[in-house]
Amino acid sequence: MSFAYPFVLVFLIAPVLLLVATWWKRPGNLVLPYDHSRGKRGRTLAFLVHCADSLPALALAIVVILLAGPQQLDAPQTRRKLTNIEFCLDVSGSMTAAFGEGTRYDAAMDAINTFVEKRPGDAFGLTFFGNAVLHWVPLTSDTSAFRCAPPFMDPQRSGRPYWFGGTEIGKALLSCRKVLMERETGDRMIILVSDGQSADLGGGAEEEIARKLRDEGIVVYAAHIAQGNIPDEIVDITGKTGGMAFEPGDPVALAQVFQRIDEMEAAELEKIAAEQIDDFGLWAVIGLSLLGAYLLTSFGLRYTPW
DSSP states (O other): OSSSSSGGGGHHHHHHHHHHHHHOOOOOOOOOTTTSSSOOOOOOHHHHHHHHHHHHHHHHHHHHHHHHHHHHHHHHHEEEOOOEEEEEESSGGGGGGGEEEEEEHHHHOOOOOOOOHHHHTTTEEEESSSSSEEEEEEEESOTHHHHHTTTOTTTTTTTSOOOGOOOOHHHHHHHHHHHHTOOHHHSEEEEEEEEEETTTTTTHHHHHHHHHHHHEEEEEEEEESSSSSOOHHHHHHHHHOOOOOOOOSSSSHHHHHHHHHHHOOOEEEEOOOOEEEOOOHHHHHHHHHHHHHHHHHTTTOOOOOO
16 A cells, blocks of 8 residues: 555654553542442443543544545556557549449548547548648547538539649658658558549659658558559559558448458557556545444443542
8 A cells, every 4th residue: 555645644643642642541530438349440341431532543543544645556457559540532523423322522431430430549630632632630539520521622512722633642641641750659550542543653653652651650551432443553552551452332342441441450459557546445434434433432431420
């Protein structure tokens, strides 16, 4: 057992002195006609009375102990190991193409929102890209911003900036890398959702991007939601960073892709050191019991001159 304020225990000297005074004091003498008779000395009753008189001192000792803040070690705990996940979502004009009952953009946002709800405790960020990059949601465990995001960067909205019309995946991945590098703890992951060829990949650019991501321990997964084969550059980047590229053909398959990623990057648990926690319970029960016992003995178990 330890104490948060051990110096308070010095005041235990007060109840100790009270106990000494209680057991060493002599009751006041009252001369009565039968004092010199051969009656019993009443040692048993005297012992019981001394015990009753000791209860306040013992209760005071419990108060001092409680003020010292008794503590004990909590049982070792485990917690979820943080994973920093940055969604990199294409909002170019081609994302308005039909995909299931909505557009490719609609299906992607629905799948993302479902994914984040299944992984409480992780940190998520959302980046939109076209020919430019916009970090819409910073890495956070509060996922409410994801549910509010779809209307603002919907490619079908006329107010969307025109410079998001193309597709530059390389620029977007490097920009997401900078965001993830700011997080000193936890694993790092990028989930790329796009439907087109990138204007800034090829000619060895994908090799350099994959190297930079791998050196920072960033795993890249990609969902290519368009007809045709996945671009070789995307397959190359995901493979070299330890991830994988998928080709979902409909919203159901896209949801399964995110489920597969969730299974491949399962949350890990790590042990954390036991912490000191307050341990007032037992002492509080003892103190209340002493006060209750003293209250009961006050009704009759005391010295009286008659």
